[in-house]
Amino acid sequence: DTGVSQDPRxxxxxxxxxxxxxxxPISEHNRLYWYRQTLGQGPEFxxxxxxxxxxxxxxxxxxxxxxxxPKGSFSTLEIQRTEQGDSAMYLCASSNSIIGRLVSNxxxxxxxxxxxxxx
Amino acid sequence: xxxVMQIPQYQHVQEGEDFTTYCNSSTTxxxxxxxxxxxxxxxxxxxxxxxxxxVKKQKRLTFQFGEAKKNSSLHITATQTTDVGTYFCxxxxxxxxxQKLVFGTGxxxxxxx
Numbered sequence: 580d581t582g583v584s585q586d587p588r589x590x591x592x593x594x595x596x597x598x599x600x601x602x603x604p605i606s607e608h609n610r611l612y613w614y615r616q617t618l619g620q621g622p623e624f625x626x627x628x629x630x631x632x633x634x635x636x637x638x639x640x641x642x643x644x645x646x647x648x649p650k651g652s653f654s655t656l657e658i659q660r661t662e663q664g665d666s667a668m669y670l671c672a673s674s675n676s677i678i679g680r681l682v683s684n685x686x687x688x689x690x691x692x693x694x695x696x697x698x
Numbered sequence: 699x700x701x702v703m704q705i706p707q708y709q710h711v712q713e714g715e716d717f718t719t720y721c722n723s724s725t726t727x728x729x730x731x732x733x734x735x736x737x738x739x740x741x742x743x744x745x746x747x748x749x750x751x752x753v754k755k756q757k758r759l760t761f762q763f764g765e766a767k768k769n770s771s772l773h774i775t776a777t778q779t780t781d782v783g784t785y786f787c788x789x790x791x792x793x794x795x796x797q798k799l800v801f802g803t804g805x806x807x808x809x810x811x
Contacts, residue, residue, distance in 0.1 A: 622741060
């Protein structure tokens with residue numbers, strides 16, 4: 580297990596179509612995050628899971644977006660009825676939850692992302 | 699919102715010059731992380747700061763967390779072309795378990811040989 584894998588790397592779709600992205604996190608990580616990044620901006624939080632539970636969802640995420648992590652392992656992010664404004668890089672990251680400890684080398688491991696272009 | 703501001707947005711230096719990016723928050727930060735994103739790449743974790751006034755070094759990189767825990771900085775000594783990329787600070791949740799990170803606006807660094 581060498582890191583976080585995302586599939587596909589690139590997706591071009593027509594407006595109105597549905598798309599689904601997959602993320603395979605680092606196997607021992609219990610937390611999985613989805614972020615969206617547009618050109619020149621920092622990653623924006625979309626949602627995160629601890630194991631199979633979706634614990635938080637951004638207000639940025641419209642009803643057209645849904646994410647699942649059915650067995651606490653891989654996750655999927657689906658966008659229904661895509662719009663041109665959905666064009667972005669969708670990043671997945673994973674981490675371990677550590678409560679009550681101060682860890683100096685603890686952070687997210689990001690995947691390479693899925694670049695979505697809606698035409 | 700809870701956006702974390704970074705300055706400058708962009709800096710172009712000659713190889714060998716120093717570089718500093720600053721991260722500022724209007725609210726007290728429980729912790730802060732720094733990431734580097736190469737052009738066309740994804741963010742890569744550099745370090746986490748938790749304690750007030752903390753200073754950490756990684757080779758030519760020096761990270762500081764302000765005494766009031768409202769700001770942080772990343773300083774690169776004697777930049778190299780491999781330092782090119784965008785540097786993001788990100789503030790974590792209330793616990794060190796990091797429910798989610800809110801990323802700053804980023805500072806893009808260009809280094810000319």
